[in-house]
Amino acid sequence: MTVIIIIAALLLMNSCSDRERTNPFDPNNPFTHGAPTNVRVKSHRNTIELRWSKMDVEDLSHYQIYRAKENAELDSFRTISADMNFFFDTPAKYDTRYRYAVQAFTEYDAGTLSDTVSIIPGPVNFVIADFYNFVVRKLTYDAEHIMAVNYFPSPIAVETHPQEGNIYIAEYWNQQITVTDPELNPINTLGLNDRPIDFALDAANQRLYVLGVDQNQLIILTTLGTYIESISLPFKLAVKSHICYDSLSSCAWISVSGRDSLFRVQINDTYQVHVYPGIIDPKKVYPDPIEGGCWAASDSGIVNIGKDESIDTYLKNYIIYDISINPTNGDIYYTGYRRTDQQWETGFLKRDADFEPVPILFDNLPYQYHIQVIPGDGQRGFLTRQFGSCNLLRFDNSGNNIGETGWYSSRLDIALE
Numbered sequence: 001m002t003v004i005i006i007i008a009a010l011l012l013m014n015s016c017s018d019r020e021r022t023n024p025f026d027p028n029n030p031f032t033h034g035a036p037t038n039v040r041v042k043s044h045r046n047t048i049e050l051r052w053s054k055m056d057v058e059d060l061s062h063y064q065i066y067r068a069k070e071n072a073e074l075d076s077f078r079t080i081s082a083d084m085n086f087f088f089d090t091p092a093k094y095d096t097r098y099r100y101a102v103q104a105f106t107e108y109d110a111g112t113l114s115d116t117v118s119i120i121p122g123p124v125n126f127v128i129a130d131f132y133n134f135v136v137r138k139l140t141y142d143a144e145h146i147m148a149v150n151y152f153p154s155p156i157a158v159e160t161h162p163q164e165g166n167i168y169i170a171e172y173w174n175q176q177i178t179v180t181d182p183e184l185n186p187i188n189t190l191g192l193n194d195r196p197i198d199f200a201l202d203a204a205n206q207r208l209y210v211l212g213v214d215q216n217q218l219i220i221l222t223t224l225g226t227y228i229e230s231i232s233l234p235f236k237l238a239v240k241s242h243i244c245y246d247s248l249s250s251c252a253w254i255s256v257s258g259r260d261s262l263f264r265v266q267i268n269d270t271y272q273v274h275v276y277p278g279i280i281d282p283k284k285v286y287p288d289p290i291e292g293g294c295w296a297a298s299d300s301g302i303v304n305i306g307k308d309e310s311i312d313t314y315l316k317n318y319i320i321y322d323i324s325i326n327p328t329n330g331d332i333y334y335t336g337y338r339r340t341d342q343q344w345e346t347g348f349l350k351r352d353a354d355f356e357p358v359p360i361l362f363d364n365l366p367y368q369y370h371i372q373v374i375p376g377d378g379q380r381g382f383l384t385r386q387f388g389s390c391n392l393l394r395f396d397n398s399g400n401n402i403g404e405t406g407w408y409s410s411r412l413d414i415a416l417e
Helices: 002-021
Strands: 040-044 047-051 060-069 075-081 086-089 098-106 117-119 126-130 135-139 146-151 155-160 167-171 176-180 186-191 196-202 207-212 217-222 227-232 241-246 251-256 261-266 273-277 285-287 294-298 301-305 311-314 318-325 332-338 343-350 356-361 368-373 382-386 391-395 401-406 412-416
Touching: 040 117, 040 146, 047 098, 126 155, 126 167, 135 155, 155 196, 167 196, 176 196, 207 241, 251 285, 251 294, 261 294, 261 301, 285 318, 294 332, 301 318, 332 368, 343 368, 368 412
Parallel strands: 155 412, 196 241, 241 285, 318 368
Antiparallel strands: 040 047, 047 086, 060 075, 060 098, 098 117, 126 135, 126 412, 135 146, 155 167, 167 176, 176 186, 196 207, 207 217, 217 227, 241 251, 251 261, 261 273, 285 294, 294 301, 294 318, 301 311, 318 332, 332 343, 343 356, 368 382, 382 391, 391 401
16 A cells, blocks of 8 residues: 555656646746747848747746847847737847847746847848749848748749839749749739740839740730730740840840850840850840940850940959849959869959959858849848858858858749848
8 A cells, every 4th residue: 555655646746747847937848948939030121020939827927138239248128028929129230240039037037048049130131032942932131031931833033023022933834923922922923825944024114024945935024914025036045044134225135055145135126136156155144233234154254245235254264153243333243163273262343443353252162153242332242052052151241151041952043122
C-alpha cells in the first residue's frame, strides 16, 4: 500500500511540473522560455512594423518594447497594451539599423526578453521573380525579411507600376501577364497567346511591350490588357532574350543571347528595326535614364548605344554578366569577370567622371551573376545574387554586407517597388 501511495505522489508531482511548464510565462517552458515568440519585423519606406505572437497568460498586463539604433544598447522604448501584438515605429531613419526585443509583464512579474530582431529601412523594396522555384517574393530594403510571397507556375519577368503600385508578372507557361496588388494577390490577368520571355513597362503611356518567343513577335498592349498590335520581328528570339523601353527615344531595345547583336525597334507607325552587330553575347539591356539610348551587359564589356546611335564600350577585357543603372545619377553598376587576371569584380561606372570604373567587390566574393542598384542621389548600395551560395546579398556602397536571404535559382528578374 505504501508503494502505491509513493508512486501516485510522484505521478502527481510530475503532472504538476508538466502543467507548470506549459505556462508560456515560465522561463523553463521549452517553447517560449518565458518570452514572446515569433517576433518578426519588416519595413516600408520610413515605417517599421514589429509583430509577435500573443502570450496566453490570464493576468498579462502589458508588453514592453526595447529598441536600439546601430550599435547602441537595447533600451526601453514603448509600452503596448496586453491585447495588442504589433507596433509601428515611424518615422524611421533610412539606412540605419534598428534592433528590437519584446518582454511581457503581469501585475506581479516580468517575463524573459524575446530574441532580438533587426532591420534597415529604406526608400525601396525588392520584388524577385524566381522562375525555377515558381515563386515571387517581395523583400525589405535590406533584403533580410520577406514582406509578401506568392507562387506562380513560371514567373519569368516582373515589373512594378510606379504610380499604381501594382506588380506585373509574366508567366511563361501560362502565356499571360498576371497583375497583382502590392501584397502579390492577383487582381487581373492579361492573356497573350504566346509564351512571354520578357517585357517592358511604359508607365507614362500605360503600355506593355512583350517578347513572345513562339511566334517571334513584339506584342503591344495596355496595362489593362487591351490588345494594340503585334510586330513580327525580323530576327530570331531565344528564351534568353531581354527588352527595355527607352522613353527618351521612344523605342524598345532588345538583346538576344548568342546573336552577337542588339536591336532597336522604333515605336512609331512603321516600327523600324535597326541592328547593331559586333556585340558578343549580349545579356540584359537597360535604357539610359539621362540621355536616352541603351546600355547592355555582354562578353564585349559594357556597351552603350547613344540616342545619336554612337557606340561606346567600357571594360572591354571583362565578361559582364549583369548591369543596373541608378536612374537618379546615371551611374552604371556591373558585375563581371576580368579576362586578364581571371578575377571577379563588382562596381560601377561613375557618370560624372567620364564613366571611370569604381570597383567595390573583388574575387573574395566571386560569381555575382545578378545586380540591382538602389536609386538615389548618392550611393545607397546594391543587391546581387551569388551563384555558389544561391543567396541574394545586400551590400552598401562600400561593399559591406548588410543583409542576406536565400535560396534563389539561377533565373531571376528583379524589380524595385
